Each structure stands twice: as C-alpha cells, then as structure tokens.
Amino acid sequence: MLRTLTPRSRRILMTVDAVGGVWRYALDLASELVSGGDSVVLAGLGPPPSRQQADEAEAFTTLIWLNTPPDWMTRDGGDLDALPRELHAPMRDHAIDLIHFNAPTQAAGFDAPCPVVVVSHSCVTTWFHAVRGQALDSAWAWQKERNRRGMDRADAVIAPSRGHADMLETCYGPIARLTVVGNGARPVPKTEKRQPLVFAAARWWDEGKNAAVVDQAASLTRWPVFAAGSMHGPNGDHVSFSHAVPLGAVPSDEVRSLMARAGIFVSPSIYEPFGLAALEAAMSATPLVLSDIATYRELWGEAAMFFDARDPHDLAACLNRLSSDATLRRELGQAAIRRSRRFSLAKQAAAMRGVYDKAALAMAER
Numbered sequence: 001m002l003r004t005l006t007p008r009s010r011r012i013l014m015t016v017d018a019v020g021g022v023w024r025y026a027l028d029l030a031s032e033l034v035s036g037g038d039s040v041v042l043a044g045l046g047p048p049p050s051r052q053q054a055d056e057a058e059a060f061t062t063l064i065w066l067n068t069p070p071d072w073m074t075r076d077g078g079d080l081d082a083l084p085r086e087l088h089a090p091m092r093d094h095a096i097d098l099i100h101f102n103a104p105t106q107a108a109g110f111d112a113p114c115p116v117v118v119v120s121h122s123c124v125t126t127w128f129h130a131v132r133g134q135a136l137d138s139a140w141a142w143q144k145e146r147n148r149r150g151m152d153r154a155d156a157v158i159a160p161s162r163g164h165a166d167m168l169e170t171c172y173g174p175i176a177r178l179t180v181v182g183n184g185a186r187p188v189p190k191t192e193k194r195q196p197l198v199f200a201a202a203r204w205w206d207e208g209k210n211a212a213v214v215d216q217a218a219s220l221t222r223w224p225v226f227a228a229g230s231m232h233g234p235n236g237d238h239v240s241f242s243h244a245v246p247l248g249a250v251p252s253d254e255v256r257s258l259m260a261r262a263g264i265f266v267s268p269s270i271y272e273p274f275g276l277a278a279l280e281a282a283m284s285a286t287p288l289v290l291s292d293i294a295t296y297r298e299l300w301g302e303a304a305m306f307f308d309a310r311d312p313h314d315l316a317a318c319l320n321r322l323s324s325d326a327t328l329r330r331e332l333g334q335a336a337i338r339r340s341r342r343f344s345l346a347k348q349a350a351a352m353r354g355v356y357d358k359a360a361l362a363m364a365e366r
Contacts, residue, residue, distance in 0.1 A: 104150030208271035
C-alpha cells in the first residue's frame with residue numbers, strides 16, 4: 001500500500017557522487033529539505049568522498065556508499081544492474097518513501113513500491129550533441145538506451161533549465177512528466193575588495209568546459225586569468241594551461257571566496273545544463289562573462305556579457321572591455337545579483353516538494 005505522504009514527512013533516498021557538481025547540488029538540496037522537516041539518506045556511487053566532504057554530509061544526514069559505479073565511469077551498462085539490489089537494504093532500514101535518482105540511468109530496471117524522481121544534470125547523449133555536434137559513438141550507445149528506460153520508468157523527470165529540457169527531447173524524443181526546476185545555491189561570502197583578475201572554475205578535463213578557449217584568451221587579456229578546478233579526470237582525461245593560471249582542485253568555500261574577490265567571472269562552457277559556478281559568482285555580484293549558449297541566455301539574459309564560445313579572440317575582447325570599465329563591471333555585477341535571487345535554495349526545495357507530490361500521484365495512478 002502506498003504511504004500517505006505530506007510535504008514535511010518524507011523519507012528520501014537521494015543518489016550522489018563525490019566528483020563534480022552533483023555533490024554540491026545534492027548536499028545543498030538535501031540540507032534545505034532536512035531543514036524543512038524531511039529526512040534524507042545520501043547514497044553515493046563511484047570514488048568515495050574526501051574526509052571533508054563526508055564530514056559535511058554527515059553533519060546533517062546519513063551518508064552511505066555503494067559499490068555500483070556511476071554511469072560515466074563504465075562502458076558497460078550491465079555494471080549498473082546491481083544498483084536496485086544494493087538499494088534494497090537502505091530503503092528497508094530507513095523506511096524510504098521516495099527515491100531521488102541524480103541520473104536517469106540509475107532508475108532503469110528499478111522496481112520498488114515508492115515514487116521515483118530522476119534528475120538529468122547532464123548525459124553523454126546531450127553532451128555529444130552539444131560539444132561534438134554528433135550522435136553517440138557505438139561505445140556509448142547503451143547510455144542513450146538506458147537513459148531512455150530510466151526516464152520512462154520515472155514518476156517525474158527533472159531538468160535544471162529549459163535549454164537542457166529541450167536538448168533532452170531533441171535527443172530522446174518526447175519525455176513524459178518532464179519538469180524544469182532550476183538549481184539553487186547556498187548564500188555566498190560577503191563581497192570583498194575586488195582584485196584586477198578574471199576567475200573561472202570548472203572540471204577542466206571535461207571537453208565541454210572548453211579549457212582551450214579560456215587558455216588562449218588568457219594570452220590576450222589585460223588582467224590575468226585564474227582557473228580553479230581539476231585538470232585530471234577520473235577516466236584518464238587530462239588538460240593543461242599555458243596562459244591561464246591553474247589553481248587545481250580548490251575546496252568549495254575557497255572557490256566562493258575567490259569569486260567574491262575577482263573582478264570578473266568567466267565560464268567558457270560549450271555544454272552546461274545549468275552552470276552552478278555562474279550562479280555562485282552572480283550571488284557575489286561578480287560580473288559574468290559567459291559563453292553564448294542557450295542555457296546561459298535563458299538563465300542570465302541581460303545580466304551577463306556573452307561571447308562566441310568557440311572564439312578566444314571574442315572572449316578576450318569582452319574581458320578587456322570589462323576590465324577597463326569599472327562602471328560597466330559594477331552595473332553587470334548588480335544585474336547578476338538581482339537575477340540570482342530567482343535561484344534560491346528555498347525556491348528550489350519548494351519546487352522539488354511539488355514535484356515529489358506529483359510523482360506520488362503519478363505512481364498511485366499507475
């Protein structure tokens with residue numbers, strides 16, 4: 001029998017990994033849900049978290065780690081088949097009411113008597129479409145099939161932007177119960193005295209983050225460009241900078257402090273389903289220079305300066321114009337912070353509770 005759920009009494013199991021933006025998304029959303037009366041169990045896949053990451057999670061919720069890898073760490077979909085069995089014990093032990101999968105592939109083949117919500121933060125299919133302008137190669141074809149099955153299985157499917165939702169339907173066809181819920185972010189440090197530098201933060205080993213363009217632009221800019229983020233990916237991918245200053249992997253609180261001191265924030269991404277770093281920079285009133293992609297246009301509109309994502313000279317021109325105009329920097333920074341208020345964690349959690357309600361109803365009607 002389906003349990004009677006209320007917005008403040010859910011027991012949620014939410015999947016997570018410790019690499020990249022899903023970790024931050026899951027912890028921030030889970031913390032907001034817990035503060036509103038829900039309980040959340042975080043179930044991790046892939047490389048284990050650092051001690052600092054684990055301490056942060058365990059300060060407010062239960063963190064468990066599974067043996068199943070995330071989809072991006074395997075080239076065989078069969079490696080994910082054990083996930084439903086692995087989740088059986090924590091679902092029973094914590095009397096779970098709802099499953100929140102942070103990848104549609106994780107819902108494929110999942111059978112449990114509770115609502116299932118999946119979030120597409122990104123996927124290989126849409127990544128190939130945006131970054132390389134092509135369909136998946138045969139080695140990754142199982143990803144598309146498994147994503148499709150996971151979305152069809154779900155009682156609700158979430159995309160973090162309309163741009164990503166549209167790209168999903170371009171690549172997969174119509175998706176039932178697809179809803180857009182924008183991400184949120186924690187309050188940022190008070191804006192400090194600005195320094196004459198450009199700051200960027202990303203997983204630079206990911207081709208979609210466009211490291212080469214920001215590095216080439218750095219050779220043409222008046223201000224130095226500092227780039228925080230890992231240069232080495234978990235699957236052996238690697239990138240290096242010749243002109244931008246690499247800071248390597250930096251703790252999230254330090255990244256936020258650097259954003260608050262930077263004169264300009266830049267994101268050169270070709271593929272960005274939402275772009276949490278841009279939101280965090282905007283919350284510090286740091287002026288945004290963003291690649292001209294659909295997601296960033298949708299989310300930031302007139303509150304940012306845009307450049308051709310494939311053209312380092314266009315990026316350098318934007319950075320040089322902004323670095324030489326303090327008034328424009330101040331105006332863009334204020335526009336960014338005003339726009340960022342649309343993406344609070346409270347609004348995100350409220351929207352997700354609405355989705356959870358609809359998912360419960362959809363399951364009851366199945």
